[in-house]
Amino acid sequence: MEETKIVEVLEGPLRPDGYLLVPVVGRSGTGKSHLVRWVADRTKGRDNWESRYLAKNRTSIRNVIEIVIEGLDGDAIDAAREALETAPARSESEDVLAERLLDELALITSEESMADADFTDRRTVQMADKLHRELPDILRDPVVRRRLTGEGAVIPRLVGLAMRGRSDEDGLDNDAIRVVEEDLPLAFAEIGEASKGAQKLLSQLVNPDLKSAALDLLNEALPSAVKRVFVSDQVDLIGVFRDVRKELLASGKELVLFIEDLTVLHGVEREFLDAIIESARSPGGDLCGLRVLFAVTEHHFDGLDTVRTRCDDAYWLDTAYGPDGLGQQEAMSFLGRYLNACRQDPAIVEELWANRQSDAWMPNACDACDHQVHCHETFDRSEEGYGLYPYNPVAVNRLVKSLSGERFDPREVVRELVDRFLIVAGTDLRRADFPSDELVGPFNDRSDPIDPLVQAQLKATRPADFERVVNSMRYWSEVPEGVGDATLAAFGLDPLEAPEIPPTQRSRPKKPRGPRHAGDAPEPEDEATLASRLRSPWAKIFADLRGWAGNRQDLGAPATNELKKLVHKSVRQSLDFSAMPINLDEERFNRERDLRIEGSVTVQHRGDPIIVIEQDADTAAALQGLILLDQLPDIDDAEADIYRRQAARYLEEWTDRVTARLDQSPEPAAAQAIAGLLVCAVVAGACEEATDSHDYLAALFGGTSSTPGEQRSPKWQQVATAANTTYHRLRPVVEAHFGEARGTGATRAVRADQILTVIQDFAESWRLESDDSAIDRFMRSVRPAVEAEWEVLERMAQEAVPLVDSSRSWSEQTQRVLELVDAAHRAGRLRDHDTAHGLRALAAEQDENAHRDLLRAAELTGADKPFIERLRAVASILPDTVATTGGFIALAEQAMSGIARDLDERRAGESEDETLEKVVARIPAALSRLDAAIKELEK
8 A cells, every 4th residue: 555545534524523543563673753753744734734743762751732732722721731730840950850750649549449440350459449448558668769760761761751751762662662671679678678567468469360450550550649749630631632723623623643653642542532532513612623643553453442442544554575465576675765765865865855845855876876777687686766776686585585574574675685784785895704604693693594505615716705606696597507697796706606506406497487576485396305205303403404504493302313413423333443442331431411402402511622513504414314224224315425525524523532532531530540450460479570650551451250268367358349349340440541442342452551541550559549549549548458468478377487496497387387287196195186287287288488478578577668569469369378388387386285285184193292394305206206206206
């Protein structure tokens, strides 16, 4: 519909009751106020119209009334003028007015009657009654008042609007004239500072129903409160309008009101609207005809039942962009007019506007341009003949479409495509950087992206300008290779070469389609695409990666999880065929910890991942290639080959990153595991002969199968058990960090160079502590157990050494003892018959050099040895050998003592007069004779 239609309606016949209401309805930014202004300009100067214009900006409530009554007289008009002069807003500061407004709100909310309320249930009645009683107290609370009157709060905002009206780019919407949820002091800290009574209701306002009822009550009271403070209760708007219309009727005129936005009436809107719908024929006298053209948002208009039902015509400016709304040609015309104005001298434009005689008041700047023909051939023009440069029809359609989510938004189009775009474009052209990412970036989220593979190919072949080429393809061409050479040349870019576009990205013959706009996304191909050959969920993921890279759309959680599993699996497979010995245990290269995909709704590990998959076209193409490699490994397709090459390039890069990380110096946890494993090996006795780090390394993976003897101390028994447990817990950790496991998964080799470094560092101090609590607990138990074992070893060695003949072999010594015991047993001289059996059992456990181990133990324990030597000694077989040897000596000594006692008792029985000294003196002689008897038997 043309704008002139609204002029015709406004100039048409009045309703039978003498007025005509014409609303222009639309959202913010649709041009409602511009249309009201345009109609007012087209109809000014009519002899029988008294036009009054209420601008949206810089029009206070006082101004509204002053504009309506300007130049007119009457009792109500004179009373209104006098009331306006005495209103509080005339003389008081805004801080005082803010306090007054709160006082009035408190007073009015307490006075509101429930008699006329349409309550349908008891609960609603109870809530209303509660709010009428308690809400005024909140408004009077000092803490709440400070919150509501502070800088940027609701009350100063309402005062400013009432005093000065709206202003350009103030960022306020229609909710600015109301109290909304965000205006209430409902934060925990704010509630805590209020008085006890206020705290109770404020805390209860978390209930949505109660909060909504409180806001409704405040906003119902707000117009009356605003009028009392800024206009005065003495102003009777209905009476004022009667006087105005009577006087104009006497002058033979009609009253015509142009209201840019009904929000200028806040505070008096209800009374104002009641006044303008009064019939021209009334008992109080006839009134002049009234015409009102006003702009209003749809939500606001829906709430004006009294006015809405009296409007014969209403005009909605909200329209979609596309086939069912504003079309491409109209968008080109809209933008073309602004582009033409931008090419003119601003001073000349102002002069032409002031002296205009018709709609065709501005010349076409293209007419005087030397480049007009070539420019129009390359970039086209609007139906009025205005050149579209730097746009073309495709670019206009793509960019306007990206700005038109639910509707065509003229304000946004002008702000983005006339203001910001041309400013940035000018800078781009001067820097030979047009069209830059900065220029088109704001449109990327809502426009069809170029396929990631195309971008990857361009980046490989044109690294210097591929971003500009991609942007040109995306916004100035229907298909990637369709951007013309002339367009690219105008942007300072070289022509495209055919091989730069993957085969399936080039245009193919299509079946006839319905009408489409230039710049609309290409329709799906008839033949099967690569994505269509994939099974669920990969087909969707493959397609989603295009939007992820080109529109910065976040990947969903399922897609993120599947891609991370795919990348992890692919890197592991790549590592499996590498030359580096690597254990591919899950903890070594962990999918959740070491892999992060940017641009995902999934909350991921934010530490220091090995692989960060950036959100760009190159990476998207690589991920698509991995999908094809995994899901369609045998497909014979030229495009798939390009995808696979892209995937291979990134897979090699990701594998190198993992290899580099795994090849770094051991992590502290890995070093601590090696130290713990080494101590376990030493405790197990595997390092008795170790002389350097290489020996320790060799012993590290020997296991801890040895079991300590029963004669060992309880402390050592516990340590040995803990060493076995700790060893089996730490060995997989060490193998995971330093080992290679492929095929069956068993560790086949380890990084000895890295392990040796850790062993050397640890062996310098043998510091039995660790940051790992389990390892630390084990290590700290080792030293006291070693000291206890050392004391036992020292005692046994020192006690047994004097009883050993170092010049004779141990077998000879044990054999003589056994023979003596046997002879004594046969002669009835050995009372404990198990002694002989025990001695033979102990002797069988010992080798030829057992007595030398005893002597070595005595030598060791007699010197001040370092802790590690003590540890290796007590962890070796030496304590067990000493214990066995010592046991044999102790048992033999016990047997000899028994034989001696028996002989002694027998001698005592023979002669009670013999002294003990004599008996004892004859014992050696008896033993000598026994020995001689044994020798005789040997012969």
